[in-house]
Amino acid sequence: MAIRTRYRLQKICLLAACTAFSLLPNIASAQGNEGNTTVAVVNADPINRQMLADAALQRYGHSVLDNVIINRQLILQACQEKGVGISEQEVSEEIGRLATKFGFDVPTYLKLLKDERDIDPGRYSREIIWPMLALRKLVADQVEPTPEEFSQAMASEYGESIKCRIFVANTKEEAQKYLQQAQANPANFEDLVKQASVDEASASVGGLIPPIRRYTGDTRLEEAAFALKDGQISQILPIANQFVFLQAVGRIPAYTPPGEAMPAIRETITDRIRNKKLKVAASDLFEELQRKANLVKVLGNPELTKQHPGVAAIINGQPITLATVAAECVKRHGDEVLEGEINRKLLSHALRAASKTINQEDLNSEMARAAATYGFLKADGSTDLQGWVEYVTKENDTPYEIYLSDAVWPSVALRKLVEDKVTVTQEDLDRGFEGSYGKRVEILACVLSDQRTAQKIWQMARDNPSEEFFGRLAAQYSIEPVSASNSGKVPPIRKYSGQPALEREAFRLKPGELSGIVAVGDKYILLKCQGHTKPLVSDIEAVEPELRRDLTEKKFAIAMAQELDRLKANSEVENFFTAAKEIAKAVPAQQTR
Template sequence: MPLQIARLKSWLPSFIRFLPQTLILAVALAVVVSDVAAQETNRQPNAGQQNPSVVAVVNADPITRKTLGDRAVERYGVDVLDNIVNRHLIMQACQHNGITVTEAEVAAEVQRLAAKFGLSMDSYLKLLQEERDISPNQYSREIIWPMLALRRLVADQVQVTNEEFNRAFLAQFGEAVKCRLIMHESRTEADKILAAAKADPTQFGNLAKKFSQDEASASVGGLIPPIRRYSGDSRLEDAAFALEDGGVSELLQLGDQWIFLQAVRRLPAATPSAQAMPAIKEQITDRIRDEKMRSAATELFAKLQTEAQVVKVLGDEEKMRQYPGAAAIINGQQVTIAYVAEECISKHGEDVLEGEINRKLLMQALRASGKEVADQDIRAEIERAATSYGFVGKDGGPDVQAWMESVTADGKVSEPIYIADSVWPSVALTKLVEDNVQITQQDMQEGFEAAFGPRVEILAIVLSDQRSAQKIWEMARDNPTDDFFGKLAEQYSVEPVSASNMGKVPPIRKHSGQPAVEKEAFSLKPGDLSGIIATGGKYIILRCQGFTEPLVRDPASVQSELTRDLQEKKLRESMAAKIDELRKNAEIDNFFTASKKKTPRVAAKP
């Protein structure tokens, strides 16, 4: 199963890549069965008719589906509406061209793709859910249906010819030339290196190591992957295939770089077995078709957008007054806000509902404690955030305007949503815990030691099992030098930093959250070898190199800075603990998430 997961992870992005970026939005939430496309285009679902009116109850306080829809539209409505508009354009194109994609065809395509990975449909869909967070319903509706529909729409443009297949086959299995390469940005320097290479071809590898500016190949003497026909730049291929073994090419300009090659040896064409040929043919054909489809689909979709008559209402106050209840009008067909709300709920309902549940808990806790969040509290929190992130004006005060522009710069978060989702909860939690946050003398002492105290300079080896740790510890004990310890770390440590730096890791400080490691490290003297430290499922061996000098010796000189940092840290810890406590002690019935778990394996008719 791990092999299939790896293959699936590497394949899925390229599979979706056949859709141009604008079209990725267009296919979102497309229906599976096109023989109900006309019904889908005009269907405006009524949440009250099709779904329970209450999606969750928090301590006997209900959250309605209407509220969930409103909150989801506030956060995702504009993006989802774009998806819906684009989807309708594709649907209308299918209707205009008499294109139908049946449920059976969708299921057959899912089955075919699953078989490519040697998986059953159930296992394949489960992998998609676990590895890519794509539900079976979403996969069928948002990826498979539009892919099949687009194939039909541009079918006359994506047929794979015998010539195209043969060229692609040669690029993958044909004769190849193993080469070395030297690259340089200077024509003058490249000419000098080329002259040296032609004078003594046996030195080509050394010249590559010394002079080539292609770092990936220079470190291995200029060696590059074998060059095949029809796999890249034809000039490079012609130059490689024109060389005898050991021969050196003339200078070629690629972009702003100058390169030349040396042929190492010819590699004969591969001959796949007869049993493997059907799968290879399918793979190559799919790849060529998908490449052609990307281009054809981009052109088609651009044409649909250009020719469409779309009035976007949602988010435009004037148009919302003009077209009450409408989110958009697409070629004369109305999309209601209720429909957009249902689409938002379908894609983002769980996340939005979690936020609403937390909001309910915080409001209930505030009422119980007799506290409230006032406008001035909101302003103070925004100013605090601006200051903490370095948005400070010339007068030294917070530059709130610049901060808000930064928060909303990507267009994904509006100012009201930022306040509702980030500022208000932070203020509410602060109100609930601020009276309980106290800084003790011990906190000050530990904070000072952690931030400004001495650190232990060490070498470390991290092992994954105790048996290996015992073996390596004995080797380190018998040869007590930094150099030997570093070589052991390089060879055996499973921790990348210590393995790549001959055991050297960042100095260990007190109160860093690793008590077992800290206790052992601070007990060592320079040159000492630690015992085997078992922590977090790993086994650690340390060798002490000495101690750093304290950054600050007088705690009073940093008291205000330390107090502020500790206050912030303890406040954040208390806030996190408080929301966990509220959720743990609450009676929460989440009907929406429970119902989502009952979604059918493969999407059926909506």
């Protein structure tokens, strides 16, 4: 795709605009007042900001309104009611504090958030830091750690702990039987666990579990452990749906951190307690705010839309405009939605150039094809179109109109554009038949990461040609999970599977033979032939209709992907929206807040 951003002429203007909007993110998003400027041009056909906002609102309006804006507005109203305010300086200081806590400077921290979680600085400030600070102030009297909570947290982190072995049984009767054996011979506890405990993870190490500390989990387990002397065995404890008993191995004394480390430790523990309490208090506060709120959701309700034009919701008498919701949708999903709109224009232009159109019958046929592919059939064998549509729209939480627009229409468009180019030849049928129903090679495989190791293992396999020895080599050295866990056994290799080098080597082998080293990508593979399977079907005519249908769909899928790539490569697309965001990245992190 020829994307021309025209940086020389636009860079100064775009940089200034990005800086201005980033400095005032709340004003821009609240008013939705970003004009109706062009955000992209596709072969001289413009897409303006209003078109992008409408498309984003259609696809994400309900989700953004329900999960972001309503909650944020409820918090804002609660802050206004209680006279709570959050300044930009407080937001900046909190970001700085978190960056320091994780060992970064602020620009690096914000860049990491963008790169790893696709959260830009404005959104991070607006949607994460501001609500967190607001909730913290609203429930300040509920979240500050008490001296007792801090003391318990210190004990759980640095206090005395008990090293134990554990025996786990599925029934109380089994636990009782083995408890009696353990009490009769405490010195044999480790062997008893290995022989009879049902928890494989702990049984494999003689029942040893991480040291038990106070205030870290089940108080019954903690009390039982701390009541034991070395070598003593506890009574049976019901834990979840199992029954356990412990043997104390030894006590690990408490650790007293050095004085110079205490400020950082105190801050870390205080934050942990505060955040834990904040989750509970914030959840309770949200439930209370939502329970008491007078909420009227207009978006999606035709009758209410007539009564309140341009309004998405009314929260405690305060209207939230559609422009506000649309602006938030664009902030969150603009790139993705714009890409879809650009592709739609590319396809529309191509259809017009080819003098082809799409009607409802075409859309219904495509949906019926998808329904049949995924097995949505009625008792009489006909396609269950209604069942398919209900399933796919519910599964993806997508309105029917958006499903038609974003999934069905593009697929029909591409299919029409390549329908004259897709043919299934006799060679295709022969290869498809051989690959799907023909003879396969049963093998053992060992996959290595470097050639030197491969040569070493190949030499060992050649010197000891037994299948059992090759299986042990695969279990010990193969870096591929299936072959490593199954002593080299992997699914049989078939022809025309997309791995020609591997197929050639496998099909030339006779039973018992060892292959050479096969290089596939950055991996080195050894094969041990066990034999060949018999063909599943010998007559191609018996499966030709099904085979032809499958091959046709595969060739259509390849041709459609290639056609979309061709359209992108041969079109002129100017994406100002993405260009503006890219230039905004150059604005210092301090300004973007």
